[in-house]
Amino acid sequence: MKLVQVLLVAALCAFASSSEVPIAKIQKDVLLLLAHINQPPMYPQWTKTMETYNVSLHASEYSKPEVVHQYELYESYGFLPKGEIFSVMYQPHLNQSIILFELFYYAKTYEAFYNTAVWARYHFNEGVFLYAYSLAVVHRPDMQDVILPPIYEIYPYYFYNVEVIQQAFKLKQMHNPQHPISAYDQNHGYTVFTNYSGHYLNLHPEQSLSYYLEDVGINAFYYYYNLYYPFWMSSKEYGFAAVNRGEEYFVLYSQLIAKYYMERLSNGFGEIQYLNWDLPIETPYYPSLEYPNGLEFPYRPPFVKLQEYYYNYGQTWSWKSNYGYSYNLIQDWERRISDAIDYGVLNVHGQKINLYDSDALNILGNLIEGNPDSPNSEFYGMIWLYARHLLGYSYQPLDKYHIAPSALEHFETSLRDPVFYQLYKKIILLFYKYLYKLPFYSxxxxxxxxxxxxxxxxxxxVTYDDYFYSDISNVVYDTKDELLQDSFHIRVAQTRLNHxxxxxxxxxxxxxxxxxxxxxxxxxxxxxxxxxxxxxxxxxxxxxxxxxxxxxxxxxxxxxxxxxxxxxxxxxxxxxxxxxxxxxxxxxxxxxxxxxxxxxxxxxxxxxxxxxxxxxxxxxxxxxxxxxxxxxxxxxxxxxxxxxxxxxxxxxxxxxxxxxxxxxxxxxxxxxxxxxxxxxxxxxxxxxxxxxxxxxx
Missing domain, CATH: 2.60.40.1520 (Hemocyanin, C-terminal domain)
Incomplete structure (x- = not known):
């Protein structure tokens, strides 16, 4: 396994001048750009850049000028409007976020990167901007001493149940800056005490584990992992080819499954259920979440039959999405991967790859994830992606702008659904099928x-529960004075497991x-x-x-x-x-x-x-x-x-x-x-x- 990432020489040269910018200034820019992500930016220092910056006129400021051309082509197609729901697992949205990320990533200087970010913050969909900008902060070498604030404070909608969000809006409406109500603390603002969905809406015994499934720290961890290793990103192009990402994929999910199993035992449950595509899915899921535009997250009723799923079954394969045949695709891909493990050889464009060589676990991991490092992603597909859509019981998109993704179709919310663990247990069992064919340790x-x-x-x-406080001020809408003075705050108090x-x-x-x-x-x-x-x-x-x-x-x-x-x-x-x-x-x-x-x-x-x-x-x-x-x-x-x-x-x-x-x-x-x-x-x-x-x- 390799730790050290091999950087592209061109990338190092492109970012050389950024070292002149004080790191505290860069960190401040990051925080301000992510503040109140769902409302238009109001900082006066941004006004000129937001209104006049033109990417096409600054093509020379990007080390890979073709990314500007790609942006111009896609602009004629139409980017996702502001206020619409974004999901990185919906291909048209992913394409847009990649185009914006590449503009950020290939900006030669910090000044060019900053101007592009300010311009994009004003013009792009909130979700597209948040994902692309966060990726750039993580992957640009000149940002390695900068940190992203907790995602559950940037986007509380995806981490706290709807009653928390409603209470926050209620307190904001009641708030009078001259005469705040007694519940307002000058240091912390308002505090909303909340619990987990399993304490007031229990549709299935497994929902009693909501303290673990809905933990903001665990879900944030999973979100940031997928920023560092995006499923669509080529390790060679972006400088982490020395990392065995396929092997890390196996380690991550096998550890998540093992941790959840121990948590289940602590609550009287046993094995994580084995997922069979042809049998009804017993476990229902009601997310108790709401998108910023007011649309509820789709829910899954108990004992759903995937092969008879109305919203997918029999619909046409069109520009709307490839999800129409999810049920058939995931079974084809699973069979192909299973056959490859049994044969032990991959035939990729006439080249034979032995699955039992020393580096084969990494190859298999890339194959199963379907990332760009996979030997043949078109043939072996992406089981996990299409299964998320199918199991989440979400709808096919109405058009390229209107989608209603399930909790499984966002990395921020995936771990909340118990079926996530059933899905990845099924995927991890493919790895174990492979491992059992290897020579055992002597x-x-x-x-x-x-x-x-x-x-x-x-x-x-000894374990116990204690209160954890997180600031969710970003969820409400501030006036310009409140934003500039940073004068209104609201936080959530929620018990979390500790030891x-x-x-x-x-x-x-x-x-x-x-x-x-x-x-x-x-x-x-x-x-x-x-x-x-x-x-x-x-x-x-x-x-x-x-x-x-x-x-x-x-x-x-x-x-x-x-x-x-x-x-x-x-x-x-x-x-x-x-x-x-x-x-x-x-x-x-x-x-x-x-x-x-x-x-x-x-x-x-x-x-x-x-x-x-x-x-x-x-x-x-x-x-x-x-x-x-x-x-x-x-x-x-x-x-x-x-x-x-x-x-x-x-x-x-x-x-x-x-x-x-x-x-x-x-x-x-x-x-x-x-x-x-x-x-x-x-x-x-x-x-x-x-x-x-x-x-x-």
């Missing part, structure tokens, strides 16, 4: 000669001084019927908790770690206004600006599953193996193209040359043999969930 592959893990000790593991910090101690005995890698996993021990889960099957439920290099000395090595030492999970990000205040401090010279602490991690709050009041048994698994440095090209940095974001491991994604999930990246056949390896250690403990974290015995 004893010699796994043993670390002279090294033995002799003991593990872990503190009591008490815990320590654990790993004792390793080594015959000599040697560098090692230590990994710590967590997995269930028993299923919902209290039946022991054999390691032969449990390997796919392993969730990576910690991952670090350690220099072993000859003799006993006590390794003590705190849960916050793990670089795999991140603390709650700063709010929009906290970032803004820090940026102002840096701009005035009273403080400094650093983006190092703002990586988008999987939330640290959800490092542990919820557990139960009486304690739910889990297994901690420690693996110690030889450190073999990863082969890299170029230099590494703390963020950006040379150290690309990764959803499980951030900062330094891969610290060695082994697969990220090693030793659980392959099936396990003989459990007794597995337990006999001295450098592996299994430790059983319980996770307790309490109402009041201050009363823990």
């Amino acid at each position: 004893y010699d592959d796994l043993v670390f000669p002279g090294v033995e893990v002799v003991g593990v000790e872990i503190d009591k593991l 008490k910090p815990f320590n654990y101690k790993i004792t390793v005995k080594s015959e000599k001084a040697v560098q090692s890698v230590v990994k710590v996993f967590i997995a269930p021990i028993y299923d919902e019927y209290n039946r022991y889960i054999n390691m032969t099957y449990n390997f796919m439920n392993m969730v990576l908790l910690d991952y670090f290099v350690y220099d072993l000395k000859a003799g006993q090595n006590p390794i003590t770690r705190n849960s916050y030492d793990s670089q795999l999970y991140g603390k709650d990000p700063l709010s929009y206004h906290e970032i803004y205040q820090q940026m102002l401090s840096a701009e005035s010279g009273k403080g400094s600006w650093s983006a190092d602490q703002y990586y988008w991690y999987f939330p640290h709050r959800y490092m542990l599953p919820q557990g139960t009041p009486s304690g739910l048994p889990f297994q901690f698994y420690v693996a110690v193996y030889p450190y073999v440095p990863e082969k890299t090209e170029g230099s590494s940095s703390s963020r950006g193209f040379e150290s690309f974001f990764y959803p499980i491991v951030n900062g330094k994604q891969f610290i060695d040359s082994y697969p990220l999930l090693y030793p659980f990246d392959k099936p396990i056949v003989y459990e007794k043999f597995w337990h006999g390896i001295p450098n592996f250690y299994s430790y059983e403990t319980k996770v307790y969930h309490v109402e009041d974290v201050n009363v823990v015995h």
Whole structure:
């Protein structure tokens, strides 16, 4: 696996002059451009640029002038009007956002990029602009020290249920700046206390998991992952060809499935249901969300029959979309991928690709995702994309402007629907079908000669719920004075899962001084019927908790770690206004600006599953193996193209040359043999969930 991203020389040259612009100024521009995204921009410094800037007259300011020509061609076709619903999973909308992104990306200087952004903020659809601009901030090398504010504060509509949005508008209408009502706090504005949809509308037992499915941090994490690795983006063109994106695709979704399974066990549920296209989908879903234009998100009733879906079945294949034959397409593509795994050979334009070579997992991942790095995306398709439309029970578009996407058709809302996990379990099983055909690890592959893990000790593991506050001021419409003075604020208070910090101690005995890698996993021990889960099957439920290099000395090595030492999970990000205040401090010279602490991690709050009041048994698994440095090209940095974001491991994604999930990246056949390896250690403990974290015995 490769960490370091290979940058295009032309891109580096194009962005060279941007280093002269103070980073605090760039960060301020980003925040202002994303403020109140659903209303016209009112900042006076933008007026001239918004009204007079012409991309065609500035073609020389883009390192790839043909992107200007592409924009001119598409302009005659007609861009999505402002106020209409945008979905990156609807091809005409995706095409428009790519055109705008390329204008941003290929702007030679920051000044050209900024002028293009101000012009686009005024003229383009809000969703198209937000997606394209966010992509540019993530992928332009000169923006690597700039951070995006939390997406749930930029676009609260996609993260908070409709009653929260209604309450926000109600408070804004009642607000009198001269005589605010008593509920208004000068520091934080109004506070709306809310819960999850499962607490007031429970259509299915699985909706009791809404505290996890609707968590703003988990959904934001998934959204930002798909900004860093867009499904449509060529890794060669945009400078991350050195990353095994196909393998990362497998790791991401296998970990999401494993995490959700442990959360289900904490609530008395069992296996994630297996999805069969020919059987009724038992699980209904009512999103409780509303688009900014007032249209409700489509809902899925219980026991729907996909093959008889009225809104897709039998409709023509036309410019409206290719969704009309989703039911047939996804089955064709799934069969083709399954056959390719069985044959072990891909025949692509006369060239044979062996699926059982060393890099084949990465090839298979690209094939299944259907990204531009796929050997043959036209033949093997994109199961996940068309399945989202079908399972989301959304409608075919009325025309190129009017669509009503389901929650599954936005990365911000996908994880809210329980069927998301059923779909990706089906996709991950294709990977496991492949992995079972590979040679399994032998004893010699796994043993670390002279090294033995002799003991593990872990503190009591306790989870609880605490309030999390996020600013949703962007959801209401401000007057020009309110916008310029930043005078009206409203926030949401919502309970989220958290856990008490815990320590654990790993004792390793080594015959000599040697560098090692230590990994710590967590997995269930028993299923919902209290039946022991054999390691032969449990390997796919392993969730990576910690991952670090350690220099072993000859003799006993006590390794003590705190849960916050793990670089795999991140603390709650700063709010929009906290970032803004820090940026102002840096701009005035009273403080400094650093983006190092703002990586988008999987939330640290959800490092542990919820557990139960009486304690739910889990297994901690420690693996110690030889450190073999990863082969890299170029230099590494703390963020950006040379150290690309990764959803499980951030900062330094891969610290060695082994697969990220090693030793659980392959099936396990003989459990007794597995337990006999001295450098592996299994430790059983319980996770307790309490109402009041201050009363823990």
